[in-house]
Amino acid sequence: MSGVSHASQASISESNRSRILHYLYHEGVSSRAQIAKALGLTPAAITKITARLIEADVIQETGSIEGSKNRRSIGIALDSKRFHVIGVKFARSLVSVGVFDLDGNRVSLEQLPPVKESTIHRTLDSIRSTIEELLAHDDTIMAIGMAVPGPYLRSTGRTAVVSSMQGWRTINLREEFLHAFAVPVFIEQDARAGVLAQYLFDPAGPCDNLAYYLLGEGVGLGVIDGGHVINGAQGTATEIGHVSIDVHGRPCDCGNVGCLERYCSAVAIHEALCSGDLVPAAETMTHAQACAALFREACDGNGRAASMVKAIGEYVGYGCVTIINSFNPERIVIGDIVAQGGDLLLRAAQDVVDERVIPELRSATSITISALPTDAAICGAASVAITQILNHPSTFFDVA
Numbered sequence: 001m002s003g004v005s006h007a008s009q010a011s012i013s014e015s016n017r018s019r020i021l022h023y024l025y026h027e028g029v030s031s032r033a034q035i036a037k038a039l040g041l042t043p044a045a046i047t048k049i050t051a052r053l054i055e056a057d058v059i060q061e062t063g064s065i066e067g068s069k070n071r072r073s074i075g076i077a078l079d080s081k082r083f084h085v086i087g088v089k090f091a092r093s094l095v096s097v098g099v100f101d102l103d104g105n106r107v108s109l110e111q112l113p114p115v116k117e118s119t120i121h122r123t124l125d126s127i128r129s130t131i132e133e134l135l136a137h138d139d140t141i142m143a144i145g146m147a148v149p150g151p152y153l154r155s156t157g158r159t160a161v162v163s164s165m166q167g168w169r170t171i172n173l174r175e176e177f178l179h180a181f182a183v184p185v186f187i188e189q190d191a192r193a194g195v196l197a198q199y200l201f202d203p204a205g206p207c208d209n210l211a212y213y214l215l216g217e218g219v220g221l222g223v224i225d226g227g228h229v230i231n232g233a234q235g236t237a238t239e240i241g242h243v244s245i246d247v248h249g250r251p252c253d254c255g256n257v258g259c260l261e262r263y264c265s266a267v268a269i270h271e272a273l274c275s276g277d278l279v280p281a282a283e284t285m286t287h288a289q290a291c292a293a294l295f296r297e298a299c300d301g302n303g304r305a306a307s308m309v310k311a312i313g314e315y316v317g318y319g320c321v322t323i324i325n326s327f328n329p330e331r332i333v334i335g336d337i338v339a340q341g342g343d344l345l346l347r348a349a350q351d352v353v354d355e356r357v358i359p360e361l362r363s364a365t366s367i368t369i370s371a372l373p374t375d376a377a378i379c380g381a382a383s384v385a386i387t388q389i390l391n392h393p394s395t396f397f398d399v400a
């Protein structure tokens with residue numbers, strides 16, 4: 001066998017291993033015959049690959065199950081609770097570190113002290129020591145996923161613009177973390193991490209044409225198109241937060257004007273609240289606290305607060321129109337701090353979309369608020385690592 005065909009054979013085997021793990025991950029206990037049929041692989045190939053996965057203790061036989069034509073067969077399963085990953089979420093001013101199993105169940109979560117421009121290096125040290133501590137006490141941790149604000153330049157390892165927290169730009173995350181620990185580290189832009197989490201954990205099941213619209217301290221977007229994440233040449237594709245919705249609008253740190261995130265990010269909302277009297281002492285609050293206070297007011301029937309939430313929802317809707325026209329997803333899932341504006345915000349966004357999108361496209365696109373728990377963003381960081389384990393099993397286990 002020549003070197004080239006050997007390499008390509010290895011990559012086919014890895015791809016088949018990965019497809020089997022993905023199948024077991026989403027479908028649960030299955031027979032070899034079921035897997036062979038679903039994936040279009042021969043029973044012999046399935047037997048060979050699953051034998052190696054069982055030997056390496058990645059999957060297990062679970063005993064007899066009901067097969068096709070009422071025949072009994074042996075079930076096999078991937079026990080997602082046996083392996084853990086660490087997820088680290090960087091926001092502008094908040095860093096959280098959590099341990100999750102492969103199903104996204106949270107084992108532990110720690111919030112580091114708020115980050116200021118002047119304390120970024122202290123934060124990096126405490127991320128390192130927190131992770132070392134977790135690794136020392138849990139030998140089932142296989143990998144670390146980090147979710148960072150975009151636009152994240154994948155090849156150089158830096159975030160290109162972080163409006164209102166420029167200090168992060170000076171940090172090379174790849175140099176700081178890529179080889180810092182005993183297990184592999186994977187870094188991803190936060191909204192792209194979010195779309196991976198929605199893909200893996202959405203109770204509605206995986207969707208191959210999916211957009212995750214992150215409305216946090218910044219505004220971001222992660223898109224899965226035909227089962228593949230859209231990255232772009234430098235890894236900064238789908239940066240909806242810096243799409244201009246008003247060419248004469250508010251200036252943005254990225255150089256553009258009227259960027260969407262200048263209108264409906266938690267930072268923009270907080271700024272607006274500080275210059276008004278809707279939320280008393282807003283200037284003493286974090287961005288998330290100020291937004292939560294506004295949403296509470298709206299919920300309690302404060303008309304001015306409700307109009308403000310509705311106006312924010314309309315901006316969210318302008319973003320949805322661009323997302324639909326650019327990527328034609330089947331589902332848009334809205335998540336993070338501003339998504340807590342709930343139905344009032346969602347309805348305002350949907351009304352804009354009803355009015356401005358071609359009816360055939362509108363009726364084929366669902367827009368919902370994420371059903372994942374509120375720490376979905378950190379769960380997204382974990383799913384960056386989980387996705388790598390499912391996609392490249394031989395990096396983590398002796399199965400090749």
Ligand SMILES: [Zn+2]
Nearest residue numbers: 242252254259
């Ligand atoms: Zn911008």
